[in-house]
Amino acid sequence: MSLAPFSALESRLNSAVQKHIANATAVHNGGAPFGVLFDRSPADPFGTGAVDSARHDVSFVAANAPGLAEGGTLVIDGAAYTVASGVQPDAGGWVTLSVYPKAA
Numbered sequence: 001m002s003l004a005p006f007s008a009l010e011s012r013l014n015s016a017v018q019k020h021i022a023n024a025t026a027v028h029n030g031g032a033p034f035g036v037l038f039d040r041s042p043a044d045p046f047g048t049g050a051v052d053s054a055r056h057d058v059s060f061v062a063a064n065a066p067g068l069a070e071g072g073t074l075v076i077d078g079a080a081y082t083v084a085s086g087v088q089p090d091a092g093g094w095v096t097l098s099v100y101p102k103a104a
Contacts, residue, residue, distance in 0.1 A: 010092065015061075026058065027075045028065035036060040038076055056081065059096040062089035073102060 022035025036058050043055035058076060065087075068074065072083045074097075081099035089095045 024058075024077045026060065026065070026077075028068055028072075031065075034060060034064040036076065056099045056101070057096060058099055059094055061093050062087065062095040063093060074099060 019035055022037060024036050024038035025033045026036045026038075027033050037060070039055075039057045039059075041055050041057075043053050058074065058081070062068075065074065068083060068087050070083050070086050072087075074081050074083060076099070080102040082102045083097050084100050085098040087095055087097060
């Protein structure tokens, strides 16, 4: 008996979600491109209104970027980003990461 009887269904669901609601494409280590949910939102890191910056978050199925870790590089829509948070998938296999544009 399989330890994860719904794993095939979960995999199909993750694939469908990623395919239909992705708003960007990512590549890790020169691998195959995959769909991601990429969010750019305003950020005020000090809460004072003195600094205006952007926060970048990306969500995807972790299996698409094996070996990705904090400090690693993810190319999103052709631009390189550095992973600024730990890579810990949720129970469904998805990961949400904070990233920032990589310095040239």
